Amino acid sequence: MELGLSLGDANTSSSPKSFFLSKKKVISTCNDHEKKKNLGFCMALGINSSSERVEQDIEDEENNTSEEGTNNTLPVQLDLLPLVPLPNPPTNLPQSHHWSSDNGSSENGSSGNGGLPAARGFDVNRLPAAGMDEVSSPNSVASSFRMDFGLFKSCVNIVGVGNKRNSESAGGNDGGEPERASSRASDDDENGANTRKKLRLSKEQSAYLEESFKEHHTLNPKQKLALAKQLSLRPRQVEVWFQNRRARTKLKQTEVDCEYLKRCCETLTDENRRLHKELQELRALKTSNPFYMQLPATTLTMCPSCERVASTTSAATAPPITALGTTTTTATTATTTTSDSIPKAIPFLNSRPRFFPFTTTNNNPNHSHQSAAS
DNA sequence: GCCCGGCGGTGATTTACGTCA
DNA sequence: GGTGACGTAAATCACCGCCGG
Secondary structure, eight states, X not given: OOOOOOOOOHHHHTOTHHHHTTHHXXXXXXXXXXXXXXXXXXXXXXXXXXXXXXXXXXXXXXXXXXXXXXXXXXXXXXXXXXXXXXXXXXXXXXXXXXXXXXXXXXXXXXXXXXXXXXXXXXXXXXXXXXXXXXXXXXXXXXXXXXXXXXXXXXXXXXXXSOOGGGTTTTXXXXXXXXXXXXXXXXXXXXXXXXXXXXXXXXXXXXXXXXXXXXXXXXXXXXXXXXXXXXXXXXXXXXXXXXXXXXXXXXHHHHHHHHHXXXXXXXXXXXXXHHHHHHHHHHHHHHHHOGGGGGSOOEEEEEOTTTOOEEEEESOTTOOOGGGGTOOOHHHHHHHHSEETTSOTTTTXXXXXXXXXXXXXXXXXXXXXXXXXXX
């Protein structure tokens, strides 16, 4: 009998680096299913489907107070709230702001206004007051929510000296993609006094975005717009937040996978080493004992649920190897115990640990190997 | 207690690429 | 098939709070 176990060459498998050389390209995230998933948004936005038009519309709404209270298409019947209820908007938020200017002029006047106090007091989160009033229709549930959520603007931390590259996006052109083209246009503020406040999302805003991210990793234009409205952010900010969140979630997942693969590799290396040793012993036994072939055949079976490998002998009543007069404890123990040492990650992509917001669950409640694993 | 440098978190930008009309 | 719009990933920058010395 020849045990055809080969888990790879120990010399090569002992080098986990090969697994991780292309760390950034190996792991695929779970975004695909997000795209396919029909999200449970119930929104009635009376705006065009084009994202650009949507954003342009909202920008127009924000910049145009004349439409206040007249837009009947905007009642956002929005079922955007996450499953986990968000904390109520704080009612005791400090009403004093860091920024100096509280009118809309600071937003448009901040660009290229280096050295002026108004530029320093710019609030990148702040929507014009018209934007708030415009959605404060009593007919809209979301509007009432937003009235409360508008308080979040007060707790947004606007701290420090800003990124010069933010200047154009924080300026009058704050709603649409065209800001990309002129991104460095304001870098010509030579005196360095063109200081912007870097946005810092409040905890409530971050929590809301997190909950939304748990629901869906990508946003369609309507979702983005709705989130921006609810959080009093610009759609671009919501978009950027989701981009960064996806990237950093993927990075974290990659790190988790890397560690997991590393452990798998180590375990497999040990197992391979042990099996090689066992094989050598069996071969030695074979050469020294002609009755070696009478050993029962060993089969390895893998539980489809937990992917653990257990070995069984085809002849349950076979006499122990010790009957041959040679102590082969490693062989016997290896073939009669559930092999926890073999990692569950043989098809590791299906069972690898997941970084938040993913969860690792055993979908089979009838699975019976849990106690054995412990 | 204050200052300073390192570090991590995070918002924002740029670039490249894929998809679609 | 070429092209532009659009969305996203990846890389990167830069600000800022925290922490230890």
